[in-house]
Each structure stands twice: as structure tokens, then as C-alpha cells.
Amino acid sequence: MDWCTTIVSLILGAFLAFKIYLRLTIGWCKSQTCLVGKTTIVTGANTGIGFETALDFAKRGARVILACRDQKRADDARKKIIRETGNENVVVKLVDMASFESVRAFAKEINETEDRLDVLVNNAGMLGTGDRKSSDGLPLLMQVNHFSSFLLTNLLIGLLKKSTPSRIVNVSSMAAQYASKFDIDTFDKHISDSTNYSNSKLCNIFFTKELAKKLRD
């Protein structure tokens, strides 16, 4: 075996070992719980983790509200979900998590038109925004990844409580463990894309833990 074949074999072996490690250790939701009669909201539901979550809820019979910022991308996702699940109770409602005005308008519409809310999945997120600011003058990444989910949850808390036992899921990341230089007085400073992302994901965890305490009863 020449050295080139040896290196390729080592890389393939390492890749295979990594796949086996993931298969043995990774968490996977296999719940088959029937969600007929339940209403769910998934932010950022047109792609990625949000799309798969919405698809799973639809498969299990829920009413699924795709909370997305782009009408075309959201409509495409809706059509795909309906095609794959046969569940027609999938709707699109627009929300731009980079704007508090949009979040407030979305929550107002939900509160006025929905009888119940059983599951809220705060999934929408982004990375790599540099030091761009939102229209509210806050760091864009922090607003999309944390502040808007915080605001949305608080605006919908009455409906969620009314629908007890309801669930709020905040999608964080392992990247939270790399959060650093996080200080409430300087959170609006751009440090680096990766640090800001980690900090925003740490905020998701702080928020979740504090909310769990407040809603314990």
C-alpha cells in the first residue's frame, strides 16, 4: 500500500468512526404522539431544522403555522409539507424576526385569530451578520437569534398558558459553550461573528432556564 492509499484509508476510517459515534450518541426525536387538535408555531420553518420540525408536526396531525419572513420560500415549504403529509392544516404567516414591529404585528394576529397555542418553537436564527444593526438599532444577530424570540414568547404567553399543558422550545446550540466576553452592558458590541453567535445561543439557554422557573406552576 503506498502512502497515498494509506492516508485515504485513514481519512475514510476516521469519517466512518465519526458517523458511528454520531449514530450512537446523537439525540433523535422519534415521538409518535398524536397532535390532532393542537396548534403549533415554528419560526424559520421554510428550511433546515425549522422545516423538518414543521413537517414532523404536520405528519402527526397538528395545525402548523409556518412563521417565516419570505412569502415565496414559505409558500414553497407549505406546499411541500402538504404534499408529503396530506395535512392541509398548514398555514403561512409572515414575521421578520429582525423587526420588533413585525414580531408585534405577528403576535397580535395570532392572539386575535387563534383559539389556542400548544407548541411554540423559536427556531429562526442566523449567523455571520458582522456588525450590522437591525431597524431597531440593535445588533442584527442578537435581535434575530434572541431578542425577537424573547419578545414573541412573552407576547404569546397568555395563549400558551390558556392551552396548558403547552410547550415552548428555544433552539439553542452547542456553540453556546464557546460564549465569551458576554456582558449585559456591552452586548451590542460586535466582537466576532462566532463569538456573537455563541453569545446569542447562550442567551437562548438563560432565557429558557429563567422562563422554566417562572412558569413552573
Ligand SMILES: NC(=O)c1ccc[n+]([C@@H]2O[C@H](COP(=O)([O-])OP(=O)(O)OC[C@H]3O[C@@H](n4cnc5c(N)ncnc54)[C@H](OP(=O)(O)O)[C@@H]3O)[C@@H](O)[C@H]2O)c1
Ligand atoms: N444547523 C446546525 O448545525 C445547528 C446547530 C445548532 C443550532 N442550530 C440552530 O438551529 C436553528 C435553525 O438553524 P438551521 O441550521 O436550520 O438554519 P437555516 O437552515 O439557515 O434556517 C434558518 C431559518 O431562520 C430563518 N430566518 C433567518 N432570519 C430570519 C428573520 N429575520 N426573520 C424570520 N426568519 C428568519 C430563515 O429564513 P430564510 O430562509 O428566509 O433566510 C430560515 O428559515 C437556528 O436557531 C440555529 O442557531 C443549528
